[in-house]
Amino acid sequence: MLVFMSWACEVHAHGVGYRQSGxxxxxxxxxxxxxxxxxxxxxxxxxxxxxxxxxxxxxxxxxxxxxxxxxxxxxxxxxxxxxxxxxxxxxxxxxxxxxxxxxxxQEEPLYVRALLGVSIIFNIAMIFYRREKHAH
Amino acid sequence: MHISEGILSGSVLAAGWLGSAAGISYGLKKTDTAKIVRTALISSAFFLASLVNVRIGPSSTHLTLLAPMGLVLGFGVFPAVFVALLLQALLFHFGGLLVLGVNTFIMSASALLVYVLFGKFIRGGRYAVVFSFVAGVTAVMTGACLVGAALGMTDGNFFTAAKIIIIAHIPVALIEGVVTVFLMSWLKKSAPEFLS
The missing domain is CATH 2.60.40.10 (Immunoglobulins)
Incomplete structure (x- = not known):
């Protein structure tokens, strides 16, 4: 009986292991x-x-x-x-x-990108401002 | 609140671009010379607000300033949000270019809603503090619901994610409510013409 049980355990148990990968x-x-x-x-x-x-x-x-x-x-x-x-x-x-x-x-530092963004927004606004002014 | 690239379906992306294009076109018509600098100023504030982090437990989020933008710009919020989101996508990698239309529509529509619902009451004076707070909360929660709707329309499986997004935005909405109260009080005292 004991021999049978030990055999059953061996069958059901999955072996695991590890090695360092190169x-x-x-x-x-x-x-x-x-x-x-x-x-x-x-x-x-x-x-x-x-x-x-x-x-x-x-x-x-x-x-x-x-x-x-x-x-x-x-x-x-x-x-x-x-x-x-x-x-x-x-x-x-x-x-x-x-x-x-x-x-x-590598990207530019955050403050450079933030300043660049604000600068672009105001430049776009200036383009619209001039165009509107000329239109009137 | 930015939806990332590669998540939404083509039809949702197209609908977002259509809605945004209509809003931007109408917003530009409503933005006269006197309001251009104001629009640039608010757009810059929105662009930079994404860099202000608010810690919520182990996670963190950033301010959106949707309600103050809507209350100051009205329909002009569409072009202001579009430019700011475009630059956030290019410079900070928030959102994306294909999804820009949907993101612009979600944020602009949320901001515009509080302008339509609460603008008159906040300018009026009585209970302005209460209405400002409610406006701040409403703008963020509307945005979260629209994000959820966009995800849900793409794929039914996204409903769980949408639910998480809406719940996650409740603390942000409360913070935005407080920020809106302070900003509106300050604008009414220092630059009332901004709310005219």
């Missing part, structure tokens, strides 16, 4: 334009082979970090979004050797 991971940090970290936000990874269905999904950590391991070359996309509709899409170019990973262009 593959290179891509780690990204996501943040709002205010500098605040996108903590615990939904993240999806799209490989160059399939742009519609995510190959990996999960959440960023407290520091807004998310990592994935690319297994083929090409442009990988990581989309992180929150419940309010804010979305950040990272595009990562993975080289054939999976070694050199270029993070793409």
């Amino acid at each position: 593959m290179k991971a891509v780690a990204l940090e996501f943040f709002y334009s205010t500098g605040e970290k996108m903590s615990y936000r939904e993240a999806k990874v799209f490989s160059p082979k399939d742009e519609k269905f995510a190959v990996q999904s999960g959440r960023t950590d407290e520091a807004g970090r998310f990592a994935f391991v690319p297994d083929c070359e090409g442009e990988w996309r990581v989309i992180v979004r929150d419940e309010e509709g804010h979305q950040c899409e990272a595009k990562i170019d993975v080289t054939p050797e999976l070694e050199a990973v270029s993070p793409g262009q």
Whole structure:
């Protein structure tokens, strides 16, 4: 009876294990334009082979970090979004050797973009103002 | 309150662009020379308000200033919101370009609604504080409901998400109500012509 039970346990139990992977991971940090970290936000990874269905999904950590391991070359996309509709899409170019990973262009500081936006709004207003003035 | 790119269906996106185009065109007609600088000023405030974060528990959101915009600009809110949202999409990655029409319509219509419903009472003086608060709350909750409706029209499965969005905006609506009270009181004292 005991022999039978021990055999049954062996059949039903799935073995698990782990080993350290030698593959290179891509780690990204996501943040709002205010500098605040996108903590615990939904993240999806799209490989160059399939742009519609995510190959990996999960959440960023407290520091807004998310990592994935690319297994083929090409442009990988990581989309992180929150419940309010804010979305950040990272595009990562993975080289054939999976070694050199270029993070793409860095943006201007926030205050520069804010000033640029206000400047554009007032420039548009001035164009309308002049046009209206000439019309009268 | 910004809906991201790639979520809504083509018909909802098209309806948003149509509504926004009509609103922008009518708003530009209603915006005379004297109101252009005012519109730019309010549009800039709305553009920058997205950078002011309000912490709510573990999460955070940002101010929208929908009610003050509507109460000051009236129909002129459509072009003001459109330009600000376009720049927010390009410079801060809030929302997106394809979904810009829907986002513009949702925010402008919410702002315009409080102008139509409460504008007269807030300018009138009696109970202006109460009406300002209600206007602030109404604008945000209307916007949240419209976001929910846009998501619901795209796919029935989005109703759960829509419910979450509406509930999540209740604290923001209360904060906006208080902000609207302060802004309207200040404008009535310092620049009453803005509310004329």
